[in-house]
Amino acid sequence: MRNWETSAAAVLIGLSLSAIPILAQAPPQSTISSTPPPPARRGGFARERHAPGDPAQIAHGKVLYGVNCAGCHGVDLRGGDLGGPNLLRSEVALSDNKGELIQPIIQGSRREGGMPAIPISPDDGLAVAAYIRSVVDTLGSQGRPPSIGKEAPSILVGDAAAGQAYFAQKCASCHSATGDLQGIGTRIPDAKSLQTVWVGGGRRRYLRAAGVPSRRAVTVTITMPSGERIEGRLARIDDFLVTVLFEDGSARTIRREGDVPKVEIHDPLQTHRDLWAIYTDKDIHDVTAYLVTLK
């Protein structure tokens, strides 16, 4: 029964984390992980695989790239201020196998297009090509560029005082900084994860301080034509059946015919769901700035 809470919620509202894959050409993206998503190839494998290059040649090419190319094409190969195009999306770099496409350009085949001939030896040209290929091969799925020496900026731009005021006004009827959310900023140290979790209404047990009972259980009241009332946790529901789970672990499935029997669902997360259309992004950022202070 430990998994019941999540499965019921998913069935009930289609919380959509698991329901997405058949929808999209693009595989679903990260959910609430605090670290950047791995370059997983969930939809398959993006491009044809190259044989790995020679590390020494690549290292040599990297130095040569920095000396001769980075000024125009950027340290990260994604184009530079001097007008050199982004190499990570260039047809030449994507298709090159062993320098056969890159080398002639280094040697001057595109001078008319503004790419000067680079005075390096053919071997050095091949090394530069090997380095470019090695970076191209680190492209993530769906064309994500590799992040070379970059960290995502902090999301904390909100006003904590305004967030505290908002919390007092809109959240305090259900939540408390000294109760269920005590230490939330410590339990979820990454601000982005914290924000994502609280906006979603909390999908992780760590949102709740130890010993505080969950209020997230979705319950259902069913009134049979006979007048009998059946109450319990909602295990699943569709237009045709509803399954109720009782305290003793037993379950009962009841057939539905339109509005009979009467089914009332009580979902504590509904309040959060209703707020999504009401929050401004500033409200969200302010509340997050406040919540991170709850250490």
Added chain:
Amino acid sequence: MTLRQLIFPLALIPALLNGQAPSGLDPAELLKPLKNSWPTYSGDYTGKRYSALDQITQSNVAHLTLAWMTQVSSGTVNRFGSPSVIVGGEGAGDINVRGGTIKASALEVDGVLYFTMPDNAWAVDARDGAELWHYFWKTKGGTHIGNRGLGMWHKNLYMETPDDYLVALNATNGKEIWHKPIADLSQGYFSTPAPVVVGNHVLVGTGNDIDAPGFILSFDPETGDVQWKFYTVPQQKGDAGLDSWASLDAARHGGGQAWVPGVYDPESKLYIFSTGNPTPAFTTGTRGPGDNLFTCALIAVNVDTGKLAWYYSTSPHDMHDYDSAQTPVLVDAMFQGKMRKLVLTAARNGYYFTLDRVTGEHLVTSKYGVLTNWASGLNQRGAPIYNAEKNATVAGSLVSPTSDGTTNWEPAAFSPDTGWLYVAQHNGYSLFYLTDVDPRGSMGLGGKEEAQVGSGGSFLTAIDYNTGKIVWNRPYYGDGGGGGLLTTAGKLLFAGDGGGNLVAHDVFTGKPLWHTHIGEVTNPPQTFMLDGHQYLIVATGDQLWSFLLY
């Protein structure tokens, strides 16, 4: 039914040997409204997914029952008892693609069903699901996310592969006739659409997520020679739409992939299709502030020349990967007192459009996504204007729909009996975090982190094309409509409900009249007539189910 196949392998002798040689498919057949067979992706050229069959009706649908179910397995190892696998492909055979899901619309011609999963094509007997042949393509790679099915011309079938080949197969025996390159895998292309055959053209699109240009190709059905190529983004100076980009280089890397099949208007000879997101998708960067034509648009090209007739941007300067990659719907109907030739589309960005399909004239826009919040208004052409505050931001912006959209590739359906377009809509919310603040913009679908926070509700929606208004929204408990929709002259609408049920709805009210719990529906329900019975077929993962009335 699986058991029966195991016990009676003799039943698997191809029906073709029983005096039932297929005569193939005359392209002229494709001009007829959808009825007895299902000879092209959408059933007919209109994309309505409305079958004139009316044996199954509102009053008897309760008696619809299982005819057969068959399960297929991808790869070179076939299930017990079925014929050996025909193997093709340019790969080394060292890439093992397990599993797979039938997202394809099957073709039904002469009592045989033809359908696909990535790298795989099957022919099965439409009467009992017995496998007639199985073709497997050894891949070199490419994103294996789906395949929408086959095109047919006489006895030839056409399949696109994830590693970007168009493969022609002999429909009689599954043997390969030829294969031709569509795009270069090393550029990140991957091909999922069902080819659409129009006269002597095989129309083919592809997909890509690494800043490469979108295009459609027209192939000769017999030789596989390329007849024309239409790029969806400008490729050289002087090309239409170039002034909507900051530079030619940006346009040439601008995306706009045509990854779902289009529709065809025989009178105007226009092939009308839709395009996906601009790249980089979530950052303006090198794109500039313009509309980024012709990404996220409906496009009409002359099928014989491949020349642009008109375009309409449904999501100008898209910033959320809201591919307008929905198969549009062609309808001849009254509009403001006049008979008009219309094209309808409910786009992934939450907006619905009615246009004149001959001229591209804009007629109606409405917001059908009930929680859609990313746009600030409509421009002079009636298309939504993005609200920059709802782009991905460093601190996060809360946006509906998610990048998966209000709808996605799953085809909508239209019923002339009601005059309504039916679409399953999803109102998820995501926090869009900008993670790459580089002023050059990011690449592909990178530069952001999207955190889905939950669903604000899913509905089966009926839309009036005259006004764009929602006639009714029927709530789903899960994300219904997966795979797509079907309407019939029996006044029925078939759809999966997101909870494992295939449901027949009253087309007027949406009320469920019949259902069966078969698992998550993964392709659009389809129907055809065979031996005096109206069949209904639908796929759940690697299983294909068939229902009829006895």
